[in-house]
Amino acid sequence: MSNNTIYDALIVGAGVSGGFIANALTEAGMKCALLEAGRSFPSGQYPDNELDANALLYWGGGIELNKNASLGLLRPKGVGGGSIVNQALVDRFDDDAFDSWREASGVSYFNRAEMDPWYDAAAEQISIKTVPEEYANGNGKIFREGFEKNGYQYAPLERAHRDCRFEDGNCCIECLRGCPIDSKQSTAVTLIPKARAAGLDLVPEFEAIHVDPRKDLVTVIGRGGDGRESVYRGRRLVLAAGAIGNSRLLLMSGLEKQLPALGHNFYTHPQFMCLGLYDEPVNGHHGPLQSYRSADPTFRANGFKLENVFASPVAVAMLVPALGREHMQRMRAITHMGCVEVAVRDTNPGRITVSSSGKPIVDKTLNEEDRRRRDRGLEAIHNIFESTGATEIIKGNLAIGLHLMGGCNIGTDPTRSVATPDFHLHGFDNIHVADSSAFPNAPGINPSFTIMALSCRAADKIVQGAD
Ligand SMILES: Cc1cc2nc3c(=O)[nH]c(=O)nc-3n(C[C@H](O)[C@H](O)[C@H](O)COP(=O)(O)OP(=O)(O)OC[C@H]3O[C@@H](n4cnc5c(N)ncnc54)[C@H](O)[C@@H]3O)c2cc1C
Structure with a gap:
């Protein structure tokens, strides 16, 4: 043709x-x-469940891996590209x-x-608007309180959105598989x-x-x-x-x-998502996904930043270190989980090649400096969860690259x-x-x-x- x-x-x-x-x-x-x-996708008609969304809005059915399978790569696909699935932080x-x-x-x-x-x-x-403080959900409050208790600096988030209708109790977890109300400025x-x-x-x-x-x-x-x-x-x-x-x-x-x-x-800015378990419900999936950004000069000097996004259940399930019945039981506590991730400003450049069938091969690893940056970030996350009363902290071992x-x-x-x-x-x-x-x-x-x-x-x- x-x-x-x-x-x-x-x-x-x-x-x-x-x-x-x-x-x-x-x-x-x-x-x-x-x-x-x-x-x-026509307005309001993005996939209505997480598995279909992963399959239809990403290359590789949701996630691709680097050459030695140590890094997951999220590569958006669709009219709108990354602006359909991202958090729209600008x-x-x-x-x-x-x-x-x-x-x-x-x-x-x-x-x-x-x-x-x-x-x-x-x-x-x-x-472009900030997310009004009064709508911050439980996960946002943990982030803010943890920053304050540890003397870390934070700032309001600027997001590319028009009207997320927070006052109607809108649940923004859907944002990550396409905004159903066309507020996100994809x-x-x-x-x-x-x-x-x-x-x-x-x-x-x-x-x-x-x-x-x-x-x-x-x-x-x-x-x-x-x-x-x-x-x-x-x-x-x-x-x-x-x-x-x-x-x-x-x-x-x-x-x-x-x-x-x-x-x-x-x-890729490799990111490591961590979970904190709380006695009281956190309900990180309700309301705006994030309300604050880390703005601490020592974080910047140490080559990382923290983010407060709450992932949808399939992603959270990958982090919970258990199998079978125990995994199911632990996932029941998803509404009691807080979530903070560290994004590393990576210093070790990777290389993209293609296989004879046209499949991209990504050779990309963390070097010692990148691991040091990750560990400093994980330490800060630990401090945030511990100071806000988490009863258990699940340290993310899964590296995800979503800023490619x-x-x-x-x-x-x-x-x-x-x-x-x-x-x-x-x-x-x-x-x-x-x-x-x-x-x-x-x-x-x-x-x-x-x-x-x-x-x-x-x-x-x-x-x-x-x-
Ligand atoms: C979950 C997630 C959250 C994120 N959150 C943020 C955030 O809050 N703030 C931020 O700044 N960034 C965020 N990002 C990153 C941001 O979305 C990307 O950096 C940005 O979308 C890249 O823009 P781009 O124009 O380079 O490519 P993309 O927006 O990725 O668009 C590339 C498009 O090209 C298409 N394409 C690829 N190959 C071909 C081909 N051979 N033929 C035809 N079409 C092709 C793809 O399908 C895709 O639609 C996030 C990313 C993800 C995955």
Whole structure:
């Protein structure tokens, strides 16, 4: 099957970056096609149970593993990408993150003064609010009390949401499998519908498997949900398939010789979720999932941050150290569990390659420094649970990577980076990238707001270049 249109731009991946760039290019009058491997879910019709949600909203049926099975990778799939399943926390980078990016990449605009206007441009497109303190649930209260008792600093969370109807007792645990009331500002409800109204062609269930990057015409070959191949052509290509998706596609297209750093420099902010058991009910699944963020300078200096999200039952079940009847009995106490996780600002870059069948292989481990950072974080979590009266603490041993970053890192040196500071691949000025794959290293801060800001900046460059 073949589409005869020659698009001004093809965009592979309809997640955070894909949504922002598709909208900006379409608004600028460019004819674009947004190609997405996953499904498009109509408003309010996300899967209504955890197992279906894992299978339908993630690659690999919910979780993929690194090469030695020591790290679980959560890789979202579907129109909206990560913005469908994430917690929607939006944070600007601090000086520390930008300084380390400048050093790693040689790119001078990685500083707050030059990036702030692009964060502002992104913020204009979505609703960002804090979570009102009065709605904090039991898990949020444990987090706040534990921080106060231990002298740790915390701050209100900024989230990309419009109206979560907390006053109606809305239960936000559903948020992690797609917001049923379209409050979360996923690109599936914000920018993609806007762009479609302005003429964007959205093609869900199209998995790009090969790119042919000719000078004046880029061809993308892919297969649909029925397994049949089809072809799209455009004057330029925007890669927005995420850290693993972009590297995989370019590797499958045989571009590693021209791009020697392709697939290298992969980071994940490995997270370890811990549970505290309390005599009184915590009900961490009720109300807003999180109300506060850790803002402690000593945590930042030690390369970790804490998060207070409550996972849904399947994820919690994986952490409870028991089997059979005992496991069942312990899971009965789920409403009495508090949950805090540590996210490590990882320093050991991983590498993405592909198998002969096109399966991504992720070689990524924690080094000694990463383990030290994890242990400092686990110590702080222990202090929080202990000081707030937990009767038992279950230390998470399961490393999960859900901030997948790098593989097509931006930099000035074509031997050590994949993309230029102007967001095109070294040697290919009609292939652009500004999503999580472009990150030079792990910032230790939630990535999505910076992906939005970079995407706004990249879209501006693309539009200028197309004039
Ligand atoms: C559970 C969870 C919670 C998170 N919470 C937060 C948070 O609170 N704050 C925050 O900042 N970040 C959070 N993140 C991370 C954040 O969601 C990601 O960093 C962000 O979505 C990455 O954006 P992206 O545009 O690079 O890729 P994505 O949003 O992942 O989009 C990539 C899209 O490309 C598609 N794709 C891949 N390969 C192909 C192909 N070959 N052909 C066609 N399509 C393809 C994928 O299916 C996907 O839809 C969370 C992530 C998870 C999983």
